[in-house]
Amino acid sequence: MRLLSGQRAWLLQRITAVYVGVYVILALGFFVLAAPADHAAWLGVVGHPVVGLLTAVFVLLLLLHAWIGLRDVVMDYVHAPGTRLLVFVLAAGGLILTGLWAFFILIRAGLA
Secondary structure, three states, X not given: OHHHOOHHHHHHHHHHHHXXXXXXXXXXXXXXXXXXXXXXXXXXXXXXXXXXXXXXXHHHHHHHHHHHHHHHHHHHHOOOHHHHHHHHHXXXXXXXXXXXXXXXXXXXXXXX
């Protein structure tokens, strides 16, 4: 946890926010201007190696951004050590499962 404390965590939070924000704006722009007509077209877009890689980086950075934010809030407001540990374990487990689910979807879209 020491690696993500203080100014490092603050800077990493801002860097991840920039990538996530740019990705969301570009994705929204794409889907507004050239929305895929059906599921097969969507798979074609997401299955492209560049889009898949950019999306995988997005998922990874979004989960890291969420972890840093949750960790800071829990450290500030949950004072009992046992409860803090439980919240950390549940949050980390939820984020890991969400990330695995997202990567599974990206891999399946890339193989389709």
